Amino acid sequence: MIQKIRVNDARFPLAKGAGSDAIHRDPIYSYAVTSLIDDSGIVGTGFAFTLGEGNDLVCKAAEFYAMQLKGRDIEELMADFGSVFNQLSNEQQFRWLGPHKGIVHLALASVTNACYDLWAKKRGLPLWKLLNDLSAEEVVSTLDLSYLEDELTAGQAIHLLKENLAGKDKRERILQTGYPGYDTSIGWFNYSDEKVRENCKKAIAEGFTAMKLKVGSTDPERDIRRSHIVREEAGDSVKVMLDANQQWTLPQALKICKELQGMNPYWIEEPTHPDDILAHKVLADAIAPTKLALGEHVPNRIIFKNYLQTGSAGFIQADAVRVGGVSEFITISLLCRKYGIPVVPHVGDMGQLHQHLVLFNHISMGHEALFLEHIPHLQQHFVHPVKVTGGVYQTPMEPGSSCDLKSLN
């Protein structure tokens, strides 16, 4: 039984320049952390990610949701978590503040993730293992599929999971080899050209075969110059992604993306405003076969559904610490699987939680094991930091979702 609730505002200043992009010049990586303390003494930990300012507001909202779980048994909650999620996210007064977006939804992510962590710890299993052992019906019971009836009913979701039982054994081999990573920290926006070049060399020496550069400069020449530096250092066989962090207008994006195609980017990420579904569609059509990646700022399954329906996203970057937590992340992954679109999460969690989720997506859902973003900056703060060796995430074996922070333990 969940006996006590604690919500903590945890902020971690970064080294100079780290984490910077075209719009976020000086972020403070922060977590609104929910702890659900079970009467067995086990603590379920979950969080949402923010860039500092306002992290306290997410904490306040998380308290509101978490208080409603007091006295509940975690196995009972998770047996029908889809309904729990639906009820929490539609609380009639609080709902006005979204619905299903912004601070209230970040807060719901924090609480939801704490539920999944507690569930896995009580079963003594790493989260990926717990999820992979569930039946299709059990998985779908944890999901809120409301407002997806035109694309994904519970029956269709169960069918999709059952279809992918074939090949599950084979896909489990990834547990031994590990899930590939890609390096986001070679090319933060404020890094000098020299530092970017040096970081590329380092990433390649470490074994990474994919890496990302921040673009979206006021001066497009800077973006083009730096993207060619990365391509030069990386060679043709390495995948190089470019991330504009919403900095372009549609007319700008149409022009600049064409120019950037010269260095053969694997994807172009967040070219413009994350709410502008139709602009992404126009752009995707104009720059095909180059693909767009997006989702870092997309708050819920309904907007992702629209992105998939328009065919504007080549890669979906849902983030379980931005959408309503693990539950909604799985829902979005199922939608993507239906559409044949890879899920490559944005890792506001620094990959701690997502290393579990991509293993589930690959093994149980049949998603391709493409690669998972890797950002090393907060590693020293986690009790069980991700282990990335040779550019590959090593399978986590501790019970839970690897989200415990040292400062709260």
Add this chain to the structure above:
Amino acid sequence: MIQKIRVNDARFPLAKGAGSDAIHRDPIYSYAVTSLIDDSGIVGTGFAFTLGEGNDLVCKAAEFYAMQLKGRDIEELMADFGSVFNQLSNEQQFRWLGPHKGIVHLALASVTNACYDLWAKKRGLPLWKLLNDLSAEEVVSTLDLSYLEDELTAGQAIHLLKENLAGKDKRERILQTGYPGYDTSIGWFNYSDEKVRENCKKAIAEGFTAMKLKVGSTDPERDIRRSHIVREEAGDSVKVMLDANQQWTLPQALKICKELQGMNPYWIEEPTHPDDILAHKVLADAIAPTKLALGEHVPNRIIFKNYLQTGSAGFIQADAVRVGGVSEFITISLLCRKYGIPVVPHVGDMGQLHQHLVLFNHISMGHEALFLEHIPHLQQHFVHPVKVTGGVYQTPMEPGSSCDLKSLN
């Protein structure tokens, strides 16, 4: 010069059943109120609307924005308010919590509206008069048109306003006759059939020629029965609108809307989730010529742009206490004018602020003077409550935007 900032959490419990709809069964109408206190002693008042829970979080976020205006001169701020709005709404850490949606954007509405109120009070003019006296260039300087470059540049916005200078004199006659209202309070969700019938009679006796019923029941028969009660009482010449408050899935909406067409609704409002642009498009096409109305929960100009581009909205219900305040409301109204779609605001402000804005939309922008929602429940709390006589809003003459609350004065 703005010398002091005050933000208040003002909540107003309603009479039993009032304000209820299919999803909000028991709301507490609440305002997160920003007061900008000028060194001249004049107080600019603005607010965002919520349903109670979490109104304090909107207040906290409003403080964050308002503090950044301390020491600034209001005329200087408003001369380039488009840039001010752009900077505030893109504050690099706080932006993560939206962007441009949810609690942070509600908070920005509160602060923005206080700026407009202070501006009008310092000039000694009702807000509608101040706005109508601005040149096209001055209006556009108050707007943030970023991410609309594909549809509405500053040049195009100025052109649109200048085009509509012709006929302005004629349209000003509405200042004498008043702006028509429609009655939302005849048919709250929890009212009995008898009470709905009685309220219809009352509304018609008061002079209203348009009214709205809440639908979205679990039992569609209830919706159909009640909608026919209203039509019966109202007769064929009165416009009757139906509001489902997002309660239907797309498959449900497709079915129920066809059945509701039997009573000839003037519009069907918020049939499904406000983020589901494509579902609205499918539904709009299926039920034409019956039109959809939406916007009460749409947070910003970019999503409205997508709704307009898909042609799924017959009426746009932007609310200046939901989107980023007066400035973004005007931006959205310009977009709608371009598309020939009427703006019929949702009135989280109980019409206090919007009575000014629809006069501007009609007189300066050439929007049709259709009607403005009327909800009487909070009238006793305002210093200058709206005056609706014979179903018509009487033109407000006091300086400012009519948003001062008695409890804060």
